[in-house]
Amino acid sequence: MIGRLxxxxxxxxxxxxxxxxxxxxxLIAVVLGKTGHGDAQAVTAAIMGYLFIVGIAALWVYExxxxxxxxxxxxxxxxxxxxxxxxxxxxVTVTIPHIPEVGKxxxxxxxEAFISGPEGSGEATVVLxxxxxxxxxxxxxxxxxxxxxxxxxGYRPGG
Numbered sequence: 001m002i003g004r005l006x007x008x009x010x011x012x013x014x015x016x017x018x019x020x021x022x023x024x025x026x027l028i029a030v031v032l033g034k035t036g037h038g039d040a041q042a043v044t045a046a047i048m049g050y051l052f053i054v055g056i057a058a059l060w061v062y063e064x065x066x067x068x069x070x071x072x073x074x075x076x077x078x079x080x081x082x083x084x085x086x087x088x089x090x091x092v093t094v095t096i097p098h099i100p101e102v103g104k105x106x107x108x109x110x111x112e113a114f115i116s117g118p119e120g121s122g123e124a125t126v127v128l129x130x131x132x133x134x135x136x137x138x139x140x141x142x143x144x145x146x147x148x149x150x151x152x153x154g155y156r157p158g159g
Contacts, residue, residue: 071099073135074111087144088117
Protein backbone atom coordinates (compact mmCIF):
# COMPACT_ATOMS: atom_id res chain seq x y z
CA MET A 1 0.00 0.00 0.00
CA ILE A 2 2.85 2.42 0.78
CA GLY A 3 4.45 1.65 -2.59
CA ARG A 4 1.21 2.52 -4.35
CA LEU A 5 0.96 5.76 -2.40
CA UNK A 6 4.49 6.67 -3.51
CA UNK A 7 3.88 6.11 -7.23
CA UNK A 8 3.31 9.84 -7.67
CA UNK A 9 6.43 10.75 -5.74
CA UNK A 10 7.22 11.56 -2.14
CA UNK A 11 5.75 15.08 -2.30
CA UNK A 12 2.40 13.79 -3.54
CA UNK A 13 2.37 11.08 -0.87
CA UNK A 14 2.98 13.66 1.87
CA UNK A 15 0.17 15.82 0.51
CA UNK A 16 -2.26 12.89 0.45
CA UNK A 17 -1.21 11.95 3.97
CA UNK A 18 -1.73 15.53 5.17
CA UNK A 19 -5.17 15.80 3.57
CA UNK A 20 -6.17 12.48 5.10
CA UNK A 21 -5.02 13.47 8.58
CA UNK A 22 -6.75 16.85 8.31
CA UNK A 23 -10.02 15.17 7.26
CA UNK A 24 -9.84 12.67 10.13
CA UNK A 25 -9.07 15.48 12.58
CA UNK A 26 -12.03 17.47 11.24
CA LEU A 27 -14.39 14.57 11.82
CA ILE A 28 -13.04 13.98 15.32
CA ALA A 29 -13.29 17.70 16.15
CA VAL A 30 -16.93 17.82 15.02
CA VAL A 31 -17.80 14.75 17.09
CA LEU A 32 -15.99 16.12 20.15
CA GLY A 33 -17.71 19.50 19.75
CA LYS A 34 -21.16 17.92 19.50
CA THR A 35 -20.61 15.74 22.57
CA GLY A 36 -19.41 18.63 24.73
CA HIS A 37 -15.77 17.60 24.85
CA GLY A 38 -14.48 20.63 22.93
CA ASP A 39 -11.49 20.98 25.26
CA ALA A 40 -10.17 17.63 24.01
CA GLN A 41 -9.71 19.10 20.52
CA ALA A 42 -6.28 20.49 21.39
CA VAL A 43 -5.10 17.10 22.59
CA THR A 44 -6.51 15.51 19.43
CA ALA A 45 -4.74 18.10 17.27
CA ALA A 46 -1.43 17.40 19.03
CA ILE A 47 -1.83 13.64 18.58
CA MET A 48 -2.74 14.02 14.90
CA GLY A 49 0.24 16.34 14.34
CA TYR A 50 2.58 13.83 15.95
CA LEU A 51 1.14 10.98 13.88
CA PHE A 52 1.51 13.08 10.73
CA ILE A 53 5.21 13.67 11.44
CA VAL A 54 5.71 9.94 12.13
CA GLY A 55 3.90 9.19 8.85
CA ILE A 56 6.19 11.53 6.91
CA ALA A 57 9.25 9.91 8.48
CA ALA A 58 7.96 6.42 7.58
CA LEU A 59 7.30 7.46 3.96
CA TRP A 60 10.77 9.01 3.69
CA VAL A 61 12.52 5.92 5.08
CA TYR A 62 10.48 3.61 2.81
CA GLU A 63 11.28 5.72 -0.28
CA UNK A 64 15.01 5.84 0.52
CA UNK A 65 15.16 2.08 1.01
CA UNK A 66 13.19 1.47 -2.20
CA UNK A 67 15.53 3.62 -4.27
CA UNK A 68 18.59 1.78 -2.95
CA UNK A 69 17.53 -1.32 -4.97
CA UNK A 70 18.05 -1.59 -8.73
CA UNK A 71 14.64 -3.11 -9.54
CA UNK A 72 12.43 -0.19 -8.48
CA UNK A 73 14.82 2.33 -10.05
CA UNK A 74 14.68 0.43 -13.35
CA UNK A 75 10.88 0.22 -13.22
CA UNK A 76 10.56 3.94 -12.47
CA UNK A 77 12.97 4.87 -15.28
CA UNK A 78 11.28 2.73 -17.92
CA UNK A 79 7.79 3.63 -16.74
CA UNK A 80 8.46 7.38 -17.01
CA UNK A 81 10.58 7.29 -20.18
CA UNK A 82 9.06 9.10 -23.17
CA UNK A 83 11.10 6.93 -25.53
CA UNK A 84 9.59 3.74 -24.11
CA UNK A 85 6.08 5.22 -24.29
CA UNK A 86 6.66 6.14 -27.95
CA UNK A 87 7.64 2.57 -28.77
CA UNK A 88 5.01 0.56 -26.82
CA UNK A 89 2.39 3.16 -25.92
CA UNK A 90 1.33 4.39 -22.52
CA UNK A 91 0.83 3.25 -19.83
CA VAL A 92 4.01 1.19 -19.75
CA THR A 93 4.16 -2.06 -17.80
CA VAL A 94 7.63 -3.14 -16.68
CA THR A 95 8.40 -6.70 -15.58
CA ILE A 96 11.80 -7.70 -14.23
CA PRO A 97 12.09 -11.49 -14.16
CA HIS A 98 15.44 -11.59 -12.35
CA ILE A 99 17.27 -8.86 -10.49
CA PRO A 100 21.02 -9.50 -10.39
CA GLU A 101 22.87 -9.61 -7.10
CA VAL A 102 24.21 -6.27 -5.97
CA GLY A 103 27.51 -5.94 -4.19
CA LYS A 104 28.63 -3.21 -1.86
CA UNK A 105 30.39 -0.06 -2.89
CA UNK A 106 30.39 1.76 -6.21
CA UNK A 107 30.00 -0.24 -9.39
CA UNK A 108 27.81 -0.95 -12.37
CA UNK A 109 24.89 -3.32 -12.83
CA UNK A 110 22.79 -4.38 -15.81
CA UNK A 111 19.09 -5.18 -15.41
CA GLU A 112 17.06 -6.97 -18.08
CA ALA A 113 13.35 -6.11 -18.22
CA PHE A 114 10.28 -6.78 -20.33
CA ILE A 115 8.27 -3.73 -21.34
CA SER A 116 4.75 -3.70 -22.68
CA GLY A 117 2.05 -1.23 -23.54
CA PRO A 118 -1.10 -0.98 -25.65
CA GLU A 119 0.89 -0.70 -28.90
CA GLY A 120 3.41 -3.50 -28.38
CA SER A 121 5.97 -5.15 -26.18
CA GLY A 122 9.68 -5.76 -26.11
CA GLU A 123 12.80 -5.95 -24.01
CA ALA A 124 14.98 -3.39 -22.31
CA THR A 125 18.52 -3.63 -21.01
CA VAL A 126 19.17 -0.93 -18.43
CA VAL A 127 22.65 -0.06 -17.15
CA LEU A 128 22.82 1.49 -13.69
CA UNK A 129 25.67 2.93 -11.66
CA UNK A 130 25.69 2.17 -7.97
CA UNK A 131 26.47 5.31 -6.02
CA UNK A 132 26.69 6.00 -2.30
CA UNK A 133 23.02 7.06 -2.14
CA UNK A 134 21.49 4.49 -4.46
CA UNK A 135 21.42 3.96 -8.21
CA UNK A 136 21.64 6.23 -11.23
CA UNK A 137 20.54 5.10 -14.67
CA UNK A 138 23.31 5.51 -17.24
CA UNK A 139 21.31 4.35 -20.22
CA UNK A 140 19.11 1.71 -21.76
CA UNK A 141 18.81 -0.27 -24.95
CA UNK A 142 15.25 -0.94 -26.10
CA UNK A 143 14.21 -3.66 -28.54
CA UNK A 144 10.56 -3.61 -29.60
CA UNK A 145 9.48 -5.78 -32.54
CA UNK A 146 12.94 -5.58 -34.12
CA UNK A 147 13.20 -1.80 -33.71
CA UNK A 148 16.20 -0.81 -31.60
CA UNK A 149 16.66 2.42 -29.70
CA UNK A 150 19.28 3.55 -27.22
CA UNK A 151 18.30 5.88 -24.42
CA UNK A 152 21.05 7.72 -22.61
CA UNK A 153 20.27 9.33 -19.32
CA GLY A 154 21.73 10.76 -16.22
CA TYR A 155 18.46 9.77 -14.57
CA ARG A 156 18.24 9.97 -10.80
CA PRO A 157 15.26 8.31 -9.18
CA GLY A 158 12.59 10.53 -7.74
CA GLY A 159 13.57 13.40 -10.05
